[in-house]
Amino acid sequence: MPQHLVWFRSDLRTLDNPALFAASQQGQVTGLFLLTPEQWRVHGISDYKIAFMLRSIDVASQHLAKLGIETQIVLGSDFGDAPSQVLEAAKSINATKVFWNDEVAIDEQRRDTRVTSALADAGIAVERHQGFTSLPPGSVRKPDGSPYSVFTPFKKRWFAHCIDRGVHCLPRPEPQGSPVAGAATPAVVDGVSKSFGEDRWPSGEANALTTLQEFAAEKIRDYESERDLPNLQGTSQLSPHLAAGTISANQCLEAAYQHNDHRLFGGNPGADTWISELVWREFYNHILAEHPRLATGHAFKKETDALPWNLSKEQLQRWQQGETGFPFVDAGMRQLNSTGWMHNRLRMVTAQFLAKHLFLDWRLGESYFMARLVDGDFAANNGGWQWSASTGTDAVPYFRIFNPIRQAERFDPNGDFVRRMIPELAGADKKQVLEPWKYGGVDGYPAPMIDLSTARDQTLAVWKLARS
Ligand SMILES: Cc1cc2nc3c(=O)[nH]c(=O)nc-3n(C[C@H](O)[C@H](O)[C@H](O)COP(=O)(O)OP(=O)(O)OC[C@H]3O[C@@H](n4cnc5c(N)ncnc54)[C@H](O)[C@@H]3O)c2cc1C
Structure with a gap:
C-alpha cells in the first residue's frame, strides 16, 4: 500500500479535512506538524495563539493516533527550513505523495512553492486541497x-x-490499523508555555x-x-x-x-x-x-497609503494599554490585553478610535491586535482594520466615524461591560461610567486624551484635502 504524508498547518482537525481524507482514501497515512517559532514571530503571532496551536496539535495527534495514524512533530525555526524538513519526513516513510490544505497568505504560498519543488526533485508528488x-x-x-x-x-x-x-462535510477517515502512540509538542516553545491561556481557551x-x-x-x-x-x-x-x-x-x-x-x-x-x-x-x-499585496503592508485603496498618518508612540501606547480616558474604548483594549480576544463591536470601536480619532496609522493597530489575539487571522484582521480605517475594500466611508460615547450608550447602556473590564470604574454610576470627566472624574482613571469633536474635524479635513 502506498505511503502518504499529510502536512497539517491551519487545519488541526481530523473531521472535514480534505487533505487528510483524500490521503487516507489512497494509502497509508503519516501526519506531519512543523513548528516554526521564528516565523510566528515574524508574523507577529500572539503567545495566546501559539499556545492554542501547540495544544491543538497535541489533540490532533492523539485523535490521529486512535485512527492508527502516526505523527511527526518537527521543531524548526522559519519557513526557510520547510523544504528540507518536509522532504526528510516524506523520505523517512518512503512517501509517494505529500498532501496538504492550501493557505492563502503570500509567505505561505511561497513556502509551498519551494516545498513542492524540493519534493519534485526527489520524485515525490504533491496533492493540494482547500480546507480553510x-x-x-x-x-x-x-x-x-x-x-x-x-x-x-x-x-x-x-x-x-x-x-x-x-x-x-467530509467524515473522519476510517482507522488504518490499531491505535498507535501520539506525539506531543514541547512544553515550552520559544519561551511560550503551551499551557498559557488554557483555562480561558480550551483547544482542540x-x-x-x-x-x-x-x-x-x-x-x-x-x-x-x-x-x-x-x-x-x-x-x-x-x-x-x-x-x-x-x-x-x-x-x-x-x-x-x-x-x-x-x-x-x-x-x-x-x-x-x-x-x-x-x-x-x-x-x-x-x-x-x-490581492497578495495586502500581505505586504499595503492598503487596498492604494491612494490612502499617501495619507499623512500620525505615528505618535505616546498616543499609541495609551490606546494599547486602555488608558485613552474613553471607557468603552478602554474596556475593549483591556478585554484584549487580559483575555486575548475582543468582542467584534469593540474591535470596530477601538479600531476606528485609533485610525479616525487619533489618525494613527491603522497598521500599528493591526499589528498590535495580531500580537495579542488568540484568533489572529491575517485576512480577517487586515480586512477588519482596513474596513475601520476606510482604506479597504467595501470599507466604511471615510466620513463615518463611530463616536465611542454613542456606541457605549447603544451597546453597553448600563455600563456593565465597562465596569467589568475597568476596575477603576467599578463603582461609577450609569452616567459617570459613560463620561467620567463630566462628573468630576474618577480616581485612578485618566482624563480623555483628546477632544472628540476637534479630533474628528481634523481627520475629516485631512481626508478631504487628500481626496481633492
Ligand atoms: C479591527 C478588526 C480586527 C479583526 N481581527 C480578526 C482576527 O484577527 N481574526 C478573526 O477571526 N476575526 C477578526 N475580526 C472579525 C471579528 O471581530 C471576529 O471574527 C469575531 O469577533 C470573533 O468572535 P466570534 O467567534 O464570537 O464571532 P461570531 O460572531 O460567532 O462569528 C462567527 C465567525 O465568523 C467569522 N467572522 C465574524 N465576523 C467577522 C468579520 N467581521 N470578518 C471576518 N470574519 C468574521 C469569524 O471566524 C467568527 O468566529 C476582526 C474585526 C475587526 C473589526
Whole structure:
C-alpha cells in the first residue's frame, strides 16, 4: 500500500479535512506538524495563539493516533527550513505523495512553492486541497471572471455556488490499523508555555465541536439581537478554532444550516446573520488571495497609503494599554490585553478610535491586535482594520466615524461591560461610567486624551484635502 504524508498547518482537525481524507482514501497515512517559532514571530503571532496551536496539535495527534495514524512533530525555526524538513519526513516513510490544505497568505504560498519543488526533485508528488474556507479562493468571481471587491454581490454569488455544491462535510477517515502512540509538542516553545491561556481557551477539535453544537442549539436564534452587546456572551467565540482550523468553515455552515430549516438565508434571523458573518470571513480570505499585496503592508485603496498618518508612540501606547480616558474604548483594549480576544463591536470601536480619532496609522493597530489575539487571522484582521480605517475594500466611508460615547450608550447602556473590564470604574454610576470627566472624574482613571469633536474635524479635513 502506498505511503502518504499529510502536512497539517491551519487545519488541526481530523473531521472535514480534505487533505487528510483524500490521503487516507489512497494509502497509508503519516501526519506531519512543523513548528516554526521564528516565523510566528515574524508574523507577529500572539503567545495566546501559539499556545492554542501547540495544544491543538497535541489533540490532533492523539485523535490521529486512535485512527492508527502516526505523527511527526518537527521543531524548526522559519519557513526557510520547510523544504528540507518536509522532504526528510516524506523520505523517512518512503512517501509517494505529500498532501496538504492550501493557505492563502503570500509567505505561505511561497513556502509551498519551494516545498513542492524540493519534493519534485526527489520524485515525490504533491496533492493540494482547500480546507480553510467553505468555497476555495478564486472560485467566487463575477460573470466576467474578475474578482469581487464589494461584499453584498460577493455574498449573493457565494450563496449561489454553495447551493449548487450543497452543504456537507467530509467524515473522519476510517482507522488504518490499531491505535498507535501520539506525539506531543514541547512544553515550552520559544519561551511560550503551551499551557498559557488554557483555562480561558480550551483547544482542540473536540472542544471546538462542543462549542459549535452548544452555540447552534442554544444561542444562534438570538444571535441577531445579542451579537452587538459585549456584556452578553451572544457570539460563538469560535474564532480561535476557525483560525487554527480545529473546526472548519463548512462544519460551522452545516450546523447553522441545520438549525435554520436547511436554509442558507431567509430562515431564522439569528442563523441568517451568523451565516452572513461566516461569509465575511470567506470574503476577506478571497480578497487576500486575489490581492497578495495586502500581505505586504499595503492598503487596498492604494491612494490612502499617501495619507499623512500620525505615528505618535505616546498616543499609541495609551490606546494599547486602555488608558485613552474613553471607557468603552478602554474596556475593549483591556478585554484584549487580559483575555486575548475582543468582542467584534469593540474591535470596530477601538479600531476606528485609533485610525479616525487619533489618525494613527491603522497598521500599528493591526499589528498590535495580531500580537495579542488568540484568533489572529491575517485576512480577517487586515480586512477588519482596513474596513475601520476606510482604506479597504467595501470599507466604511471615510466620513463615518463611530463616536465611542454613542456606541457605549447603544451597546453597553448600563455600563456593565465597562465596569467589568475597568476596575477603576467599578463603582461609577450609569452616567459617570459613560463620561467620567463630566462628573468630576474618577480616581485612578485618566482624563480623555483628546477632544472628540476637534479630533474628528481634523481627520475629516485631512481626508478631504487628500481626496481633492
Ligand atoms: C479591527 C478588526 C480586527 C479583526 N481581527 C480578526 C482576527 O484577527 N481574526 C478573526 O477571526 N476575526 C477578526 N475580526 C472579525 C471579528 O471581530 C471576529 O471574527 C469575531 O469577533 C470573533 O468572535 P466570534 O467567534 O464570537 O464571532 P461570531 O460572531 O460567532 O462569528 C462567527 C465567525 O465568523 C467569522 N467572522 C465574524 N465576523 C467577522 C468579520 N467581521 N470578518 C471576518 N470574519 C468574521 C469569524 O471566524 C467568527 O468566529 C476582526 C474585526 C475587526 C473589526
